[in-house]
Amino acid sequence: MKLSTQQNMINAFGGESQANMRYLHFATQAEKENFPNVARLFRAIAQAEYIHAGDHYRCLKHLDGGFVANSMAAFGPGDTSKNLKLAIAGEEFEITEMYPTYIEVAKYQGEKDAQRSFEWSYGTEIEHKKLFEKAKQAVDGGSDVELGPVQVCEVCGYTVEGDAPDICPLCKSPKEKFTAFIS
């Protein structure tokens, strides 16, 4: 793997790992504030980030040892409204800067497996940002978010509210590959 794409992949593993961790801790905070649907959304999306991190990590199986990940992450936990703001900012960065540039470099370097792993994350984060925005609107209005089942594709992390699609729009896996997070 070309070194620029490799470093981007290392950074992306770091970013996804930290997003997973933040969302699990944010879920606990949402439970304390009695927002069970927001907590469920955080846990579902944490699972998607776990899948992204695993996909990226497996792209690096040619390595054998320590490397420094340089990963932008959102800091400063607070109440659920603040945590949702941080979550939205993190997804926004991934959609507008991180994954678009990582995809561009992977294309330029002919790294097709890396490009695919970045594209699966990119396509997912767009949905994450929308779901977190919906949750923030509810929480800032003083109530829990109204939320159907949240479906997470176990292959690519694609996340959608409602019924699972017959075919995952990102990785083309069948419906059976979706895990539902229900209340």
Added chain:
Amino acid sequence: MKLSTQQNMINAFGGESQANMRYLHFATQAEKENFPNVARLFRAIAQAEYIHAGDHYRCLKHLDGGFVANSMAAFGPGDTSKNLKLAIAGEEFEITEMYPTYIEVAKYQGEKDAQRSFEWSYGTEIEHKKLFEKAKQAVDGGSDVELGPVQVCEVCGYTVEGDAPDICPLCKSPKEKFTAFIS
């Protein structure tokens, strides 16, 4: 918080998040190779890293936005023997370089809360390295590790095989704060 300690805390959150993520994926691999006790050890220690990451993250609640975490992490997943080698190398780095220097800087800067969070991790990683070494010896001999309950303190992450101590040696929490990972 002084900026050098703050950056170390940001890096430590990144490192713990990535360790948690690696160990969860390594647990899945160990299950595939029919090493259920090694898988259980990975899941218990992943939980300890989750606690470390949360303790560090809460030390940063004065922040509000994006920062870059620079976190050394072990890359190159393979079979369980290789994964244990990577896990041992990661714990070794934390024990011999990362946490000792972060603790020294926190002491020098008078950052007592940060120092405590780093010390809790440091004291835990020593036990993690020993447990992973025991597991690697068994796996390299072709069998699963013999392993009693693995106890994880939910306050500081302290990890020990066997009975939970009456008082956590790191954070002084009572026995009730330990979660047992049993087969």
